[in-house]
Every structure is written in C-alpha cells, then in structure tokens.
Amino acid sequence: DQQVKQNSPSLSVQEGRISILNCDYTNSMFDYFLWYKKYPAEGPTFLISISSIKDKNEDGRFTVFLNKSAKHLSLHIVPSQPGDSAVYFCAEFGYSGGSNYKLTFGKGTLLTVNP
Amino acid sequence: DAGITQSPRHKVTETGTPVTLRCHQTENHRYMYWYRQDPGHGLRLIHYSYGVKDTDKGEVSDGYSVSRSKTEDFLLTLESATSSQTSVYFCAIARASGRAGEQYFGPGTRLTVT
Numbered sequence: 001d002q003q004v005k006q007n008s009p010s011l012s013v014q015e016g017r018i019s020i021l022n023c024d025y026t027n028s029m030f031d032y033f034l035w036y037k038k039y040p041a042e043g044p045t046f047l048i049s050i051s052s053i054k055d056k057n058e059d060g061r062f063t064v065f066l067n068k069s070a071k072h073l074s075l076h077i078v079p080s081q082p083g084d085s086a087v088y089f090c091a092e093f094g095y096s097g098g099s100n101y102k103l104t105f106g107k108g109t110l111l112t113v114n115p
Numbered sequence: 116d117a118g119i120t121q122s123p124r125h126k127v128t129e130t131g132t133p134v135t136l137r138c139h140q141t142e143n144h145r146y147m148y149w150y151r152q153d154p155g156h157g158l159r160l161i162h163y164s165y166g167v168k169d170t171d172k173g174e175v176s177d178g179y180s181v182s183r184s185k186t187e188d189f190l191l192t193l194e195s196a197t198s199s200q201t202s203v204y205f206c207a208i209a210r211a212s213g214r215a216g217e218q219y220f221g222p223g224t225r226l227t228v229t
Binding site: 006031032034041042043044045046049089091093096097100101102103104105106107108 | 119148150155156157158159160163165171173174205207216217218219220221222223
C-alpha cells in the first residue's frame with residue numbers, strides 16, 4: 001500500500017497565479033516531509049521541507065502546509081512562473097530500521113505554468 | 116552541485132547480461148542511495164549504503180546488488196538484466212543523516228534492456 005499519495009498526475013496554471021500541489025500520507029510516524037522538483041533529463045532537486053512539529057514552512061515563493069489531523073500536506077507556489085514547470089514529488093522521511101532513515105516518494109505531479 | 120557523477124549516462128543492453136552502474140561522489144558523504152524512476156511509480160529506493168561495506172535493501176531490491184568498497188563509489192549491479200529493469204536510475208547522497216531527508220541527486224543513467 002502506497003504510503004505517500006499524490007492523486008493529481010498533472011496541474012496546469014497561468015503565470016502569476018497560485019499553484020497548489022497536494023500530497024496525502026498514511027504513516028503518522030515520520031520526522032519530515034519534503035518536496036523535490038525534477039526537470040526532464042535531470043536529477044531531482046530538493047525544494048523545501050517541513051518537520052512533524054510544524055504546520056507551515058515558507059521559503060520565498062514556496063510554502064508548505066502540513067495538516068496532521070487530515071494527514072495531508074500541500075505546496076503553494078505564489079506567484080507561479082514558467083520556470084516552475086516541472087514534476088514535483090512529495091516525500092516522507094522516516095525511520096527504516098537500525099540507525100537508518102529513508103525517503104519514501106509519491107508518484108509525482110507534473111506542473112505546467114502557462115505564460 | 117554536490118559533486119555526484121553517474122556512469123554511464125546511457126546504456127542499451129540485452130536481456131540476461133550483467134550490468135554495472137557507477138555512482139561517484141567527491142565530497143566524502145557517508146550516505147548513498149540508488150533509486151529507479153518509472154512512469155506511474157515515482158522514485159523507488161533500490162538499495163542504500165550508510166558507510167563502506169554497509170548496505171541495505173530498499174523497496175525494489177530484487178534482481179539488484181550493490182557494493183561500496185570506497186566512500187566515494189557506490190556500484191549498482193543488475194545480475195541478469197530483464198526488460199522490467201528498463202528505467203532511469205538515480206544515485207543520491209545525503210550530506211548528514213540529521214539533515215532530515217535532504218538528498219542530492221546525480222544526473223541519472225537511462226538503461227534500456229532489449
């Protein structure tokens with residue numbers, strides 16, 4: 001059973017508007033959630049994270065919200081720019097046994113920002 | 116730039132042949148990871164390493180083995196390649212286990228098994 005779900009495979013928005021990408025999770029025993037961005041033919045790059053003790057984290061145009069009661073997190077991009085067009089993955093960081101931790105990724109959402 | 120290179124960047128091989136992909140880092144980080152990315156599946160962890168000669172399995176480890184004899188190199192071997200292993204493979208490093216999941220990825224290797 002998938003632990004981290006991104007139910008929207010794609011999202012299209014106009015330049016200057018808000019983009020909202022969503023992620024649901026099942027495991028409550030996590031330390032952090034993270035968002036990664038991936039352009040075609042490149043490796044993913046870390047974008048922003050949020051710890052389990054917070055409900056919001058902001059970095060410039062990017063804000064991540066965590067709703068623990070709903071087991072839901074979202075990434076807001078304001079204002080959206082054409083260069084934001086990419087695949088966005090949410091990922092859960094948690095304990096994997098021994099003294100080790102690992103990331104579990106969602107399937108990704110393709111964001112297209114139209115000029 | 117986290118100083119991660121992957122080789123080869125592209126490879127076409129035949130079913131049943133062994134294949135080794137190499138990940139090289141220049142910054143001496145302890146944690147290294149191999150993922151595969153497939154349409155409809157996102158990124159899935161194959162194997163990871165938390166030090167020289169210390170490795171462990173991820174969620175899709177069947178048909179793969181890894182080795183880490185030096186801090187800077189993490190090798191992924193497909194023992195007998197199958198068409199289901201056609202994928203894009205990414206290596207990643209973590210700068211410290213306490214950095215809460217921030218991993219830095221290489222450029223990827225596109226592998227096609229015919």
